[in-house]
Amino acid sequence: MRAPTERQSASETRDRILDAAEALFVEHGFEATTMRMITSRADANIAAVNYHFGSKDALIQEVFKRRLTELNRRRLAALDRQEAEAGGAPLKPSRIVEAFFGTALEMAADTAHGGHTFMRLLGRTYTEPNGFVRQFLAEEYAEAVERFLAALYRALPDVPREEILWRFHFMMGAMSYAIAGTDALQLFAGKFDDAAPERLLPRLMSFLLGGLRAPLPGQGVPGENGRGAPTRQ
Amino acid sequence: MRAPTERQSASETRDRILDAAEALFVEHGFEATTMRMITSRADANIAAVNYHFGSKDALIQEVFKRRLTELNRRRLAALDRQEAEAGGAPLKPSRIVEAFFGTALEMAADTAHGGHTFMRLLGRTYTEPNGFVRQFLAEEYAEAVERFLAALYRALPDVPREEILWRFHFMMGAMSYAIAGTDALQLFAGKFDDAAPERLLPRLMSFLLGGLRAPLPGQGVPGENGRGAPTRQ
DNA sequence: GTCTATAGTGGGATAGAC
């Protein structure tokens, strides 16, 4: 048996490649990241990616699958917990929003496990036009989105479902930028010093809930439901 | 003189290249879009890009400059108009938000002039890691962001400036997704049929204002200013 | 499972005729 200090085991090589790829994809994007960059950063051979993953595209998919499955597992677990506590009653919107977006930010705060890196990548990828990655995201997300939307529909029975759908979409955008975070912010505001990550979650939550519960368009007075007929149930 | 039907004039070739590049960048991203794709779509020769712009990177910059200058010109004009009407008094947040984000959505609705295509590209590019494009965006945006932030600081004197900065950032995210729009939405919600663009603006505005005016984090009760000390002025 | 060497492809850019 060889000393494990010099060369790590095979499975570790695989993980190092995934970590390196993840970081480089964030930094440079998918296309601009080359196999040579990945393998050199992972301290592996140029042929290792093809050996372990088969192709660059397959590697990209693995980078996502590794974290996304876990993220949505946690999200659904958080939702389950809330629903168990509520015992059949509709949840408060704030609980639902926290289970979905709070879990994501939690994972983004977990720098030790590459959470931050990945969440930035994920946020960016939604709006990116990369065919097979989007297809893949859609599949991985289907179940979670389904359940969270259903919870929101129950929580806000007076709000038209399409309005909720759009607001969910807007919230995703806000979250994406929240995680992309300081980098993008400094782009137009150098004088920015309070980037404390532990304050990000409450900041984002206030904003999201304010947006989610805002008066419907075409209604001047909050609380009063004029047009915008409630959907059934 | 030649018949102008067969081959368009030189300046038109330049514009066709810009249009083609813009559309292809949205569809495939910067890296994945090749010179050959651009020139063939623009019905121009492969050498034309280098003749007119010097390089692919310079072309990318031109694609942005062409529309961004106009967008921010309109935004500042809208702000000027509001400030003239207010005659020295602080503006209502809704007016400021509309001047900034409404103008962008207006431009996005202007499909005839490639507005929609460009706004999608712009929204995506914020979070993209393309070095020289970001640098460039920062410069083009500096003046407009400066003035709009100042207006928001005046409009919301009790809200800490950093909070406003973050919320402005979140609003940018929501807008970006709003414009990316249906494409991304359908990714996780097939049953989505009300994509009427004329309804997008009021939808987004309600959401943004709800978020902007949400109670500050750490304050349970809206309207009551406990912690989160007002910044000076 | 790791490596070197290389095949094969497609990119951006340009020289030079028209």
Next chain:
DNA sequence: GTCTATCCCACTATAGAC
């Protein structure tokens, strides 16, 4: 200002030795 032909380079992927 437009075009063809081509150069040169960097990339992914693989064959085959170890």
